[in-house]
Amino acid sequence: MAISDVLSHRAFAQAPRRGAATRLLEDERWLAAVLLLPTVILLGLFIAYPFVEGVWLSVTDATVGVPGHFVGLANFTALLHDSIFLVAVRNTFVYTAVATVLKLALGLWLALLLNRHFRGKAFTRAFVLLPFIIPTVLSTFAWKWMFDPTFSVINWTLFQLGIIHGRINWLGDPSLALISVIIVNVWRGVPFYAISLLAGLQTINPELQEAAAIDGARPWQRFWHVTWPLLLPVTMVVVLFSVIQTFADFQLVYVLTGGGPANATQLFATYAYQIGVGTGLLSQGAAVSLAMFPFLLIIVVVQLLYIRRVEVH
């Protein structure tokens, strides 16, 4: 079989006449170009074009229906004096940092639990993924009801338990709103951490735990000296993905609070949307969302460098 394949290829290669198309396809440079083309078109159409367009918009004074002229960095300098923008920056950092830490801690804890042997393990693992599978807008609406001052099931429970006496206005109270939004983000993000870290845990040879147990390490020492260092590369990649997503989060906040009350939950993405689409100031909206870029870049570069270091060691 293999031999006859080789023979027929050779016969084919030595055939005196070949079509022009065949000749082109046999040239690897051409073939590579042809194979890459669909991807290039898709990426260009849906990522590169909007990005370039966004950059262009941010240096003009375009509004809806008005093409706009080049104004240099005026939109960006204006942002520095925009108090709401500064609040959004602060919120985004708090939101990302707190949510990431909580997601990592809870996700890791869950992954460690799921990595044990117990009855119904497969079912539980699938169940844990639910928050991740349900469309964000759908589950966020459910949360909105749970946070509703009048109908809140959370308030009801706390009230019945005698922990609170009045109503908690989860989303309406400016000092609580960001916390509430973070809670939902954590709820939604934990499964991704749990499942990814579980996959990482399963690559660690269980004999290492046994060796460490015999060596005299207590459970938390086994975690700290063996599991954690070996899980670190996976953890770093998971955190990297999650930070990028959380930093640019939109749907969740948009559905829950729309950035309010009084911009208490305003993030980069919601503020950009509010200015660009809500108010119609396209150029300034573009400038807000582009302002995210350097921050994200720094975060990503720092993390990638760290991942490299971890992997080298």
Next chain:
Amino acid sequence: MARVILRNLNKFYDDVHAVKSVNLEIRDKEFVVLVGPSGCGKTTTLRMLAGLESISSGQVLIGDTVVNDLAPMDRDIAMVFQNYALYPHMSVYDNMAFGLKMRKVDRNDIRKRVQEAADILGIQDYLARKPRQLSGGQRQRVALGRAIVRHPQVFLFDEPLSNLDAKLRVQMRVELKKLHNRLNTTAVYVTHDQVEAMTLGDRVVVMRGGVVQQVGEPLELYNAPVNRFVAGFIGSPAMNFAPARLRDGAGKLHADASGFGLQLPADIAARLRPYTGREVIVGVRPEDLQVANGSYPPGLCFDAMVEVVERLGAEVLLDLQVGQHTMVASVEPGVAARRGDKLRFALKPERLHFFDASSEAAI
């Protein structure tokens, strides 16, 4: 230093009865090898001893303490795993030092003990390397080093040499033996390789299907196996077996098998007398089959046809057709046998083994 006692030890995995009422007394400083075919429960027994596997019933004693409810770290044992189980992110030094650090041994003491172990094992030059930068044999040494720096009461080994190539395995086997002679610590060693068992063990425990078949010194197992399984398992090439019927002929006891018949000397006949008229299994080791030189009594000789000749240098293995059986004979290199030759073989009656046909117990 301590003795180890297994008392009526059982292990159930749901409905799998993996270890069945194992009783064993391992003396202080003794090197005991558990050997048996795959799945016979060696690893499970060892892991119950280590505390890595729960004990379904029975007792494990280390020293004079029942350790059933003690965590592995409190049993004062060290274990060497088949796949080494070295911590991949730690240097060789840290791998060896880990157990001591966990036990809060003084820093200078740790350095001294690691250095000492490294010197014994010849791995001084690799202390800064990571396990993945070592060859299989070097990793094995590190794994040994990690065990010996701890100065435990008992060493446990689970097939530590099975990942090494044949030559290195023989070399490490010798080193393990030397190491034990030097450290004089009680050791329990699991292997499925009977040569390893025979060469390393002060005593050998043969297991099958979760049951201990025989416990004894290597030569005891070789010379006086208690049943057909042990007889076939110990020794390489394996013992030849042939069913034979015992018959009383003119006051002498005869064993008739396909292709050969034996006239048994009086002492053996006395032992086998109750089996007269019944079938037994005759066992003969390849090295006990020798080419007859004429002076042998004819009642202890038989003819066989040579089918395959394997010249190993120090010995020659002949695959023989004897009646309906094939047998293997290990003869001197000087024997000039060729395929198709008909040779006359002689049996030494005192080297024959007889087994009950149904219980397979030695008679």
